[in-house]
Amino acid sequence: MSNEIEFRDVNYRTSKTFSIKSLDLNVPKGSLYGFLGPNGSGKSTTIKLLTGMLRPKSGSIRVCGFDVPGDTPRMLQFTGYVPERPHVFPSFRIDEALAFHAAFYPSWDSDWADDMLDKFRLDPKQKIAALSKGETGKLLILMALSQRPQLLVLDEPTDGLDPVARRDVLTAMLDYVSETQATVFISSHLVHELERICDWVGVMDDGCLVAELPMQAFKNGIKRLRVGDAPNIEGETPFVLLNRKPHDGVVPGETWIVRGWQKDMRNYFDTVGATLKDVIDLDLEEGFVELLNSAREETDRV
Amino acid sequence: MFKQILYAHWKASHLVLLPLTLAAFALPMYSASHFSVTDFDVSSGFFPALAIVAGFAMAATAWQWDQQGKQIYAMSLPIHGWEYALLRMAAGSVALMVPVAALWLGSSASAIAASPPAGVVAYPHSLSLRFLNASVVAYAGWFALFSGRQRHQLIFAGGVLAFFVLSTLLASTFGIVDLSQKLLEFLLSSPGPFEVFTGSWRLLDV
Numbered sequence: 001m002s003n004e005i006e007f008r009d010v011n012y013r014t015s016k017t018f019s020i021k022s023l024d025l026n027v028p029k030g031s032l033y034g035f036l037g038p039n040g041s042g043k044s045t046t047i048k049l050l051t052g053m054l055r056p057k058s059g060s061i062r063v064c065g066f067d068v069p070g071d072t073p074r075m076l077q078f079t080g081y082v083p084e085r086p087h088v089f090p091s092f093r094i095d096e097a098l099a100f101h102a103a104f105y106p107s108w109d110s111d112w113a114d115d116m117l118d119k120f121r122l123d124p125k126q127k128i129a130a131l132s133k134g135e136t137g138k139l140l141i142l143m144a145l146s147q148r149p150q151l152l153v154l155d156e157p158t159d160g161l162d163p164v165a166r167r168d169v170l171t172a173m174l175d176y177v178s179e180t181q182a183t184v185f186i187s188s189h190l191v192h193e194l195e196r197i198c199d200w201v202g203v204m205d206d207g208c209l210v211a212e213l214p215m216q217a218f219k220n221g222i223k224r225l226r227v228g229d230a231p232n233i234e235g236e237t238p239f240v241l242l243n244r245k246p247h248d249g250v251v252p253g254e255t256w257i258v259r260g261w262q263k264d265m266r267n268y269f270d271t272v273g274a275t276l277k278d279v280i281d282l283d284l285e286e287g288f289v290e291l292l293n294s295a296r297e298e299t300d301r302v
Numbered sequence: 303m304f305k306q307i308l309y310a311h312w313k314a315s316h317l318v319l320l321p322l323t324l325a326a327f328a329l330p331m332y333s334a335s336h337f338s339v340t341d342f343d344v345s346s347g348f349f350p351a352l353a354i355v356a357g358f359a360m361a362a363t364a365w366q367w368d369q370q371g372k373q374i375y376a377m378s379l380p381i382h383g384w385e386y387a388l389l390r391m392a393a394g395s396v397a398l399m400v401p402v403a404a405l406w407l408g409s410s411a412s413a414i415a416a417s418p419p420a421g422v423v424a425y426p427h428s429l430s431l432r433f434l435n436a437s438v439v440a441y442a443g444w445f446a447l448f449s450g451r452q453r454h455q456l457i458f459a460g461g462v463l464a465f466f467v468l469s470t471l472l473a474s475t476f477g478i479v480d481l482s483q484k485l486l487e488f489l490l491s492s493p494g495p496f497e498v499f500t501g502s503w504r505l506l507d508v
Contacts, residue, residue: 053377076380087375089367091313103306104379 003062004029004151004183005050010059014045020207023059027185027200032177034194034215035187036288037204043187044084046204047155050185051081064151077105080144084155086136088128094139095124098146105147113146120168134165141169145176152176154186158193170197195219195284203291210295211259215284222287223261228275230254238265242294253277257290303381304389311393315363319400322356326401330409330429333505334416349429349503350436356401357440364394365448391445398437406430409505418506429505436498 005027013019020042027033037043048054050063052072061068066075088097094117102108117124120138131139137157144152152173158166174197177184188194194201195215202212211218222242230253233241243257253275261279269276282290312319329352333345368376368390376386406426413424447455466482473480489496 051378073380073382076378081378083374087371089310100306100310103303104381
């Protein structure tokens with residue numbers, strides 16, 4: 001499977017205290033890639049790097065088959081971008097903003113844009129500065145989709161929107177994707193939102209990509225185990241042990257948080273003389289939090 | 303594409319363009335009505351001042367919306383940064399033609415209406431051309447300054463101010479050459495870039 005976005009060993013320093021470190025990112029063509037991470041983890045910086053707004057200190061970036069930042073204008077012909085904060089000129093009316101935007105994209109579909117205006121109940125004569133947050137969110141996704149892009153880059157597109165506006169924005173995006181098989185790169189810290197729509201997930205923390213895997217593997221593979229007679233681990237385990245918490249005085253046994261869990265791995269505990277008492281599913285948010293905790297503990301140890 | 307950039311510029315600048323255009327139309331009339339062969343013509347200084355203000359206003363409005371959005375929108379468009387800057391510059395230059403045309407109309411009308419004494423001639427076309435030249439020079443300078451980030455603009459303005467204050471202080475304290483004076487002389491005299499703002503600017507002259 002080829003990739004729509006590829007980062008290879010990308011480094012970028014934003015300040016003395018924060019940098020993107022050796023970032024390798026692979027977004028498969030046609031995927032809905034959820035880019036998760038807490039605030040300040042480097043999601044928006046990564047998006048600015050991939051849209052050519054920032055120049056990496058080292059490493060290479062390819063987006064839609066073009067080198068970035070070298071070939072940024074050609075890459076942007078095929079990319080619909082919704083930034084974290086509204087970027088269109090506030091003194092424009094909606095119809096003026098659409099006409100301005102359309103002039104830069106030969107692939108602009110004005111019929112589709114008109115349909116979406118009706119569907120979103122946006123008044124073309126309304127001034128952008130007077131739009132509500134929800135209306136602005138709808139307008140930005142409308143502008144990005146009317147370009148008919150092969151890649152959509154969405155930086156927290158539903159942040160601060162009410163549930164109705166959020167559903168409208170996500171539905172429009174999903175309809176477009178099902179029709180065109182476009183690739184979507186969507187960043188958010190709203191874990192549950194991405195859980196429903198994405199088929200790949202990447203997790204950023206402190207400028208590093210701490211995990212990148214299919215959503216199914218992420219959801220099913222992270223478990224909380226109750227382990228009796230927990231051994232000291234020497235050698236390799238068949239799963240990735242993210243975290244190990246001692247007996248908490250309430251529930252017997254140690255608590256292990258593991259990644260890459262499969263049913264047949266139960267046998268491992270027999271071989272080390274331990275008892276597996278329980279296997280508990282974690283939802284994406286719990287898995288996400290455990291993954292971040294484990295990454296941070298690992299960093300602290302180093 | 304250019305049409306849309308021009309429209310965006312018009313939208314951003316039309317409120318300042320209107321008074322500038324009226325002033326440019328009225329100024330030659332004022333100059334003609336206050337003409338005196340012997341006295342110093344105060345209005346002579348108004349023309350370059352208006353050119354500087356017009357250049358400033360067009361350059362500021364060319365970048366105003368992009369600055370508000372930290373240039374994110376411009377950078378997300380599928381054209382090179384230099385192309386976008388050129389389109390913006392061209393749009394501002396076209397808008398600048400409105401006060402220039404108004405000044406030409408105003409001076410032409412004043413030249414027709416005026417009844418100058420013998421030996422005095424009206425120069426509506428050369429005055430308008432000079433105003434066009436001065437406006438474009440002013441616009442180009444302001445445009446370059448406003449295209450930078452706010453931080454860089456402040457650094458530049460601070461640097462220029464510090465240079466003038468320091469060189470004046472050093473010259474007056476130690477009696478050495480005043481560099482700021484030398485720089486001004488270079489900029490304002492031929493072939494300096496700002497020479498166009500100096501000299502006599504009169505609609506009616508001998």
